[in-house]
Amino acid sequence: MLVSQIDCRRSRSGFTLVELLVVIAIIGVLIALLLPAVQQAREAARRMQCTNQQKQLALASHNFHDTYGNLPPGSYGNGNPHNYGRDSWSWYGFILPFIEQNAMYEQLNFEEKINGNATRGGAARKQLLDAMLCPSDDTKIQEEGVTSWQNALHNYVVCYGDANFNSGLAPWNEVDGYAGTAGMFVPERKAGLKDCTDGLSNTLLFSEIITPAAENTWGSLGRTQVAMGAGFTTYLTPNANANDRLNRCHTNLGSNLGAKCTQHSDWDWGANVVAARSWHPGGVNVALTDGSVRFVSETVALNPWRSLGARSDGKVIGEY
Template identity: 90%
Template sequence: MHTSQNVDGRRSYRGFTLVELLVVIAIIGVLIALLLPAVQQAREAARRMQCTNQQKQLALAMHNFHDTYGNLPAGSYGNGAPYNYGRDSWSWYGFILPFIEQNAMYEQLNFEEKINGAATRGGACRKELLGSMLCPSDDSKIQEEGVDNWQNALHNYVVCYGDASFNSGVDPWNVVDGYAGKAGMFVPEKKAGLKDCTDGLSNTLLFSEIITPAAENTWSSLGRTQVAMGAGFTTYLTPNADANDRTNRCHTNLGGNLGAKCTQHADWDWGANVVAARSWHPGGVNVALTDGSVRFVAETVSLNPWRWLGSRGDGQVIGEY
């Protein structure tokens, strides 16, 4: 605001000129443009921290389960005799509910029947979007469309089934493209203990993340954490890999610029999957190691160390990654 002195001593006032206003607006626009990326980075840092803390809580739940029963839950339950649930077998998820403060949900479960196929099976476990299983960086939180008998909520945190492929229990559960992988801390139908982790707890993956689809248009194994066929990932592909996942059915859009990111294998068992760890965190994924620690692994990690992290007993020296 400019002032001037009149002859009679009084001050007169005039407003900003149009040019001055435009200059001010331009300066404000530049400041906003400079600050916006910093604000977005701060928000993502907070989301990633929350994701880290949630994986720590899940790792702690697994350790508490192990302290109680002497082993981790099996990667799948019920696909072998006498149940033979096949694609509708249970995963590890239902068994740890009491250890993540979801005892009421756990009390609804009956492991003597398969999880899918009736509206009452699985209770809230099957259809509830549980906040502690959702990474805040992934904004596509979905409960599957379809009839109640088959709906599942989709979650972000999945366990490591080794370094190749996995299914809900049909042999060979760990072979892809002729590559016979090695077991992770979770395998179909068998329980592992911490003593089975001969590579060392700090050198073996427990959890990581996957991206839930932005548009859910089919039932797929991806993120159906409650069901064994959707409860895991493997280290066959590096984090956020350019190569496609391989599942029995494919979602057409994971969001962003990813598209389907999937190759459909209709001849595979429903549970046979190559699913890479993926996240919307820039540059990599959060992982929980079997010792309970959580760290960020860059998507540029070399393939061999990443695969070795997926195995609990390959005897490889991983080094820095």
């Protein structure tokens, strides 16, 4: 009898299969409830890092301005006497010493075009710079193809105005009949803070773009070292459904976005129309010319968004 009681107690010392299944189900429900919160917390941290990086770029721009009395040119070498065309330098090379990249800067020679030779541009052309990469965009790629034409692709770009990259440079500044006003960066020009008559807090300096999910051969999106890939405009609202218009299209932005690009009929990079885009849910981070950084919703109205891209259109922006 005693042996029977002991055996009975031993047989009830563990969980039954039903009990185990109930426990597993409860754990599964808890994970399902917690996972979105964990993902949101991680994205919030990534967005904060992205905000801080744009803040540093804005401060670097102000330090450059304090040193030289103007911002870097939107491009250098596109006109006479260099005529580099699509291989013109962008603002990126000029600002390197102000983001603690002196070694990169010392390798540059602005009196020769950046591409077309394996040694031109040095590390600045090929090295992915963490300060220029939004952590929410995990592509982090370099272009494929011949070494002398490869560039690393980055997320942070400057505002060329409210139409195309030639905004403010008539007669090349029109998109679908809309005549654009210059932003804080203009091809072959150096703007100063005094040129921002709309107010520094009402004018964009930087925003972000999505780099293509697949490698591209000599594209024109995110090549921040070269003027044709170093900017965005406010002609399209953030994360717009409409296609960018580029002189060389990317093949795939990733996720469900696809190519999101219409190739321009000619090869004038100044005709590029690039929307600010990010993987942050609901909008993009932007740095204003006063050095502040804020998040702008993708539902922002078109008119105030375009006015934010122009430095001197004289329009009252209001809430956005």
